[in-house]
Amino acid sequence: MGPDPVRFDETLHxxxxxxxxxxxRRSAAIDGHRPAAVAVVLLPDDAGRACFLLTRRAASLRTHxxxxxxxxxxxxxxxxxxCAALRELREEVGLGLGEDAVLGLLDDYRSRSxxxxxxxxxxxxxxxxxxxxxxEVASLHLVPLSDLEAPGIPTLVSxxxxxxxxxxxxxxxxxxxxxxAAVIYQMREVVMHGRPxxxxxxxxxxxxxx
Numbered sequence: 001m002g003p004d005p006v007r008f009d010e011t012l013h014x015x016x017x018x019x020x021x022x023x024x025r026r027s028a029a030i031d032g033h034r035p036a037a038v039a040v041v042l043l044p045d046d047a048g049r050a051c052f053l054l055t056r057r058a059a060s061l062r063t064h065x066x067x068x069x070x071x072x073x074x075x076x077x078x079x080x081x082x083c084a085a086l087r088e089l090r091e092e093v094g095l096g097l098g099e100d101a102v103l104g105l106l107d108d109y110r111s112r113s114x115x116x117x118x119x120x121x122x123x124x125x126x127x128x129x130x131x132x133x134x135x136e137v138a139s140l141h142l143v144p145l146s147d148l149e150a151p152g153i154p155t156l157v158s159x160x161x162x163x164x165x166x167x168x169x170x171x172x173x174x175x176x177x178x179x180x181a182a183v184i185y186q187m188r189e190v191v192m193h194g195r196p197x198x199x200x201x202x203x204x205x206x207x208x209x210x
Contacts, residue, residue: 003149006192008044008051013123016042019194020104020121026200028108028116036115037081038072038180039089040106040187043124043142051142052187053130054172054180055092058138067208068176070183071095072117081105085120093140094131097124106186109179109200112209119183121191143171148188154181156202164203178204 006012041053057067071092075084082102089095106119132140147153148169155175156165169176169184176184182199189197 003146005047006050006145008042008048008126012042012050016121016123016191017103019191020106022194023104023106023190023196025105026107026198027118028110028200030116033110033114033116035075035081035118036073036111037075037084037088037118037120038070038183039085039122040070040119040183040191041089041095041122041124042103042145042191043128044126045142045144050145052145052184053093053124054141054143054176054184055132055137056139056141058134058136067180068172068174069180070119074115075118081118082120085118085122089122092133092136094133095124095128097122101125103191106183106190107198107200109182111179112204117179117183119187121187141172145188145192147171148184148192153188154185159203159206161206162203164201166205167199167202177208178202 045051055069057069071089073088101122103121103123109117130140152170155168159166167178167181169181182202186199189195
């Protein structure tokens with residue numbers, strides 16, 4: 001048997017909100033990188049379990065095709081990271097939420113592909129309908145938060161190309177890699193446990209460096 005399911009209820013909402021607000025997040029200088037934002041969306045499945053939303057990117061996209069990802073994209077000029085994350089949610093999965101759904105931000109993650117990614121933690125509520133945009137999203141997955149408590153999460157491996165450990169999350173019978181894996185792991189640590197765990201030292205696999 002796996003870890004007990006986490007219920008999607010007001011107790012979780014208040015705990016997540018308090019933990020994110022108490023977190024002393026670290027921002028990263030742009031330094032020639034491009035600003036981006038991803039939405040770490042908390043929502044229930046049909047059984048009432050608390051989940052987060054994970055997508056598989058469409059094969060037709062120009063970059064990072066068919067990779068596992070959180071909804072997100074570039075921050076446009078004049079946009080804040082929360083606004084960009086909410087906009088991408090609407091564009092990618094048809095989920096329209098207001099800024100009051102934002103619980104807070106996690107640490108920025110500087111990607112090998114030239115982005116400084118700001119994770120935005122979002123509480124979607126119970127009554128949501130998801131409509132994936134087939135031009136951007138191949139599939140949608142609601143991953144129970146309890147799955148993040150399973151043995152082997154995270155897995156750290158060494159590669160000859162870097163002295164930083166590569167982080168992997170075994171989820172959905174696949175391996176999820178950074179930057180997505182790093183963000184999800186920090187979400188677990190901060191949102192669920194109130195631990196100020198840092199993840200910016202975790203490496204991406206070489207194939208994600210482009």
